[in-house]
Amino acid sequence: MKKTIAALAAAVIFVTGAISPSAAAETSGKVAPKTGVTINVYNWGEYISNGVDDTIDVNKEFTRRTGIGVNYTTYDSNESLYSKLANGGANYDIIIPSDYMVSKLIQEHMVEKLDFKNIPNFKYIDKRFRNPQYDKTNEYSVPYTWGVVGIFYNKKYVKEPVDSWKILWDKKYAGKILMFDNPRDTFGIAQKRLGYSFNSTNPEEWENAAKLLKEQKPLVQAYVMDQIFDKMSSGDAWLAPYYAGDAATLVKDNPDIGFAIPTKEGTNFFVDAICIPAGSQHKKEAEAYINFLCDPEIAAANMEYIGYSTPESAAKELMPKEMVENPIFYPDENIMKNSETFVNLPEDTNLLLDTLWAEVKMGGPGQSATLVAVLCGFLLLYIGIVVYKKVKAKRELQ
Template identity: 40%
Template sequence: MKKLLTIIVGILALCLLLVCGEYALNHRGNTGGHRVLTIYNWGDYIDPALISKFEKRTGYKVDYETFDSNESMLTKLRQGGTNYDLVIPSEYTVQRMKKEGLVARLDHQKLPNLRYIDRQFLNRSFDRGNEYSVPYFWGTLGIIYNDQKINAGAVQHWEQLWSPRLKNNVMLIDSARDVFAIALITQHQSVNTKDFTKLKRAQGHLKALTPNVKAIVADEMKMYMEQDEAAIGVTYSGDAREMMDVNHHLHYVVPSEGSNIWFDNMVIPKRAQNKAAAYAFINFMLAPANAAQNARYVGYATPNWAAKKRLSKKITSNQAFYPPQKTMRHLHTYHDLPLKTLGEYNDLFLEFKMFAK
C-alpha cells in the first residue's frame, strides 16, 4: 500500500511539473513565446470588438486595465508592480516618460502601418521623429454651447466668455493647464509659459471671469450640459461629441485664435515583458479598417489618413472635430513643464477656484 501511494504521489508530482512547465512556457518573456499582452489605457477608449478581433487573429490573450489620469498611470509605472506591454499616455506625459527612462525606443521597421499616420501628426515637439510614440487619437479644447440659451455668434472666441451676458452660465473643466490656457491665449501668451508674472496676470484675468462661472467640474459636465443646466461649457472635443449625441441643441466650437491640441499615444514601456505582442497590437490598430472602426466607436478624431477616408463625410467635414488648417496652425500642445512651474499653475488655479465659489 505504501509503495502504491509513493507511485501515485510521483505521478501527481510529474503532472504538476508538466502543467507548471506549460504555464511557464506560455507566460514567460518574448524568447519563450509569451502569449499575453498587458495593455494600460484610458477607460472606454477602444472598441472591445477590436480586442477580440486581435486575439483571434494573433493568438495573443489581452489583459486590459484602465486608468483615469496620466498622473495615476505614471505613478503605477514608476512603482513597477505590473509590467505593462503597451500604455496610452498624452503628449506631455510622453515627454516626462522619456526623461525618466520609462519608455522603450521604437523600431519603425516593425511598424509598417505607421505610413498611414498623417504627416501633420508626426514629428511633433513632444517626440521628434516619433522615436517613442505612435499617435492613437487627437482632439482639442473648445467651447460647447446650447443653442436654446445662446446664439452661435456669442461663443466663437475665448474672450467672449467674459461677457456680462453670460453671468452664472459658464462651466469650466477642472484642469489647471486648460483653464490657464484660455486666459493666456486671450492675453497673447504661450500656453506653456514658465513666467510666474504672466501666470499671475492670467490668474487676475480669470478672477474677472468668476461672475460667469457656474461650476468647475470634471466628468459631471456631460450630465449638466446634456440636461440643459448651463449655456456654455469648456471641454474636450471627444466629450463634446458624447454630449451632442445626447442633446442635439449642443454645438462645439474651437476658437480660431488658438487652443490646445492634444494627442494620446501608444508607447511601449521599457519594462514590457512582451514587446513582440505590443508591436503586433500597434500595427493592428494602425490598419485603416481597424483605426476607422475604433474612431467610430470612441468618437475622437483619428490621425490615420487612410482610416479617415473610411469615415462618413458627416464626421470628417465637421470642422469642430476636424478643424481647417487656418485653425490648426493656431493650436498648441502642452509641454512637460518643470515640477516647480506645475506647482505654480496648480496653486494659482486652486486660489482661483476658491475665489470662484
Template identity: 65%
Template structure:
C-alpha cells in the same frame, strides 16, 4: 454602409497586410471580420492597455470591438483600463506600482516621460503599419524621430454651449467668466487644459516659462471659480446632455457625441485660438510584453481598423488611408478636421521645465481651493484640531497617573 477593402493579417507577433475584399454588416451597420480571420490559438499572454475613457471602439451600437478583434486574430489577451488625465497617468507610472504594456499619453506628457526614461524605444520592424501615419505626424517635436511613440488621434480644444439657454453669439473664451451663467459653467479638471484657456484670454503662450504669466493666469481662474458648477472630465457628457450645465470646454472629437445626439448643443473654436493636441501609443519602460505590445500598436495602425475605431470614437485620424473607411461627411466636418486658417491659430503643448511644472501644481491647488487665503484657513483649522488632539492625550495621561497614585 459603403463597401470596405483592405484587411490586416497578423502572424504570430508580427503583422503583415493583405488587401482583400470585406464588407460591413448590412443588417446592423456593424463590422464583421469573422469569415476572413479564423480565431487564433491563445498565446497565454495578456497585455495591459491603459487609455483615456471613452476612447476606443468597444462593440456597442454596431461598432467593432477593437480589443476583442485583436485577441481573436492574434491570441493575445487584452486587459483594458482607463484614466482621465495625463497627470493621473503619469502619477500611476511614476509611483512604480503600475504594470502596463501600452499607454496613450498626450504630446507634452510623452516628452516628459522620455526625459525621465519612462518609455521604451519602439522596434518598428514589429510596426510595419507605421507607414500609414501621415508625414506631418512623424518626427514630432515631442518625440524626435518618433522613437518612442506612434500617433493615435489628434484634435483641438473647443467650447460647447447649449443654444436653449445661451442665446447670445458665442465667439470667445470670455463667456466662461460671464456671471449670468453662474453654476452652469463646467471647467477642465486638469491644470494644463484649464490654464491654457486663461492664457489664451490673456494672450500668453501656452508654454510660457514666465512665472508672472502663470500667476496672472491663475488669478483669472480664481476669479472664475465662484461661477464654476464643477471641474470635470468625462462627466461633461451627462451634464451637458441633461441640461445641468450650459457651457463647457472640451475636446473636438467628443463633439461627435454631444452635437449629433443633442440638437441644442453647438461647438466652436474661440477666436483667441486653442490647443492642438496629439495622443499617441507608447510602451512604458520595463514592459514584460514589448513585442506583443508592438503587435497591438501595429494592429491599431491598420487603416481599416483605424477607420472602424475612429468611426466610433469621433476623433481625427493621423492616417489619410483610414479616412477611406469613414463617412465623407465626417471627413468634411470642420469640427473634426478644421481648415488651415483655424489650425494656424493653435499651439501644441510642450514639456515644461521642472520649476515651471512645480509652480503650475502649486497654483492649480490654490485655484481648486479658492486661493492661498483659503489654503491658509485650512492649515489653521488643521493646526487647531491637532492642538486639541494633543491636549486630550496629555489630559488622559495625567488622569491615568492620578488614578494610579
C-alpha cells in the same frame, strides 16, 4: 484627457457604403493559436471600440488574430497615469498619454524606444503627425488620435457668436459656466485669452493667468470632466469647454447644444499617442498591438466608435463622409494654424502651476496654507483621540 463615447449611429456606416466594423473583422483570416502571453493595456475610459452596437471589439479581434491576450484597464487623467507609473503600482505594456505627458515620460526615461520593424503599419501615419514637438525624434510614440478644444453652448440661452474664450468670463452666464478640472486645460484657456503660449516658462505670465481664473471663479458652477455631458444635456449648465472628439454624441442627441472652436485667440491641438512603459515584460507583443491599431481598417472602425480624429488618411478613406467632412472632427486649416500643442514644462514651472491651481480651486492666495493648517489640526485631534483611548483602555485593565 478625458474620454467619452462619441460615435455616429451604426446605420450611417452602412448607408454611406463605408466598410463596417464587423466587415473589418471578417477580413482578418484564421484564428491564431493562443500564445500564452497577455499584455496589460492602460487607456482612457471609453477610448476604444468594444463591440457595442455591432461595432468591432478591438481587443478581442487583436487576440483572435494574434493569440495574444489583452488585460484592459482605464484611467481618467494624464496625472493619474503618471502617478501610477511613478509609484511602480502596476506593470503595463501599453499606455496612451497625451502629448505633454509623452514628453515628460520621455524626459524621465519612463518609456521604451520602439522597434519600428515590428510596427510596419506606421507607414500609414500621415507625415504631419510624425516627429512631433513632444517626441521630436519619433522614437517613443505612435499617434493614436488627435483633436482640438472648443466650447459646448446651449443655443436656447447663448445667442451671441461663440468665437472667443472671453465668453467664459461673461457675468450674465454666472452659475452656468463649467471649466475643466485639470490645470493644463484650464490655464490654457486663460493663457490664450492673454495672448500667451501654453508652454510659457515665464512665472509672471502664469501668475497673470491665475489672476484671470480667480476673477472667473465666482461665475463657475463647477470644475468637471465627463460630468459636463449630464450638466449640459439637462440644461443645468450653458457653457463648457471640452474636447472636439466628444462633441458628436452631445450635439447629435440634443438639438439645443452647439459646439464652437474659438477662432479669435486660438485653441489647443492635442494628440494622444501610444507608448510602451519602461520595463515592459512583453515589448514585442506590445509593438504588435500598436501595429494592429495602425491597420487602416481597424483604425477607421475604432475612430468611428470613439469619435476622435485619426492621424491616418488611409483610415479616413474608409470612414463615413459625415465624419471626415465634419469640421468638429477635422477643422479647417486656418484653425489648425492658430492652434498650439502642450509640451512638458520644466519642473519649477510645474511646481508653480500646481500651487496656482490649488489657489484657483480654493479661492485665492493663502488658501493653500489655510487648508494645510486645517488638515494638521484634524490630524492632531485624531492622534489625541487615539492616545486617549489607549491610555483609558490601559487604566481599565489595571
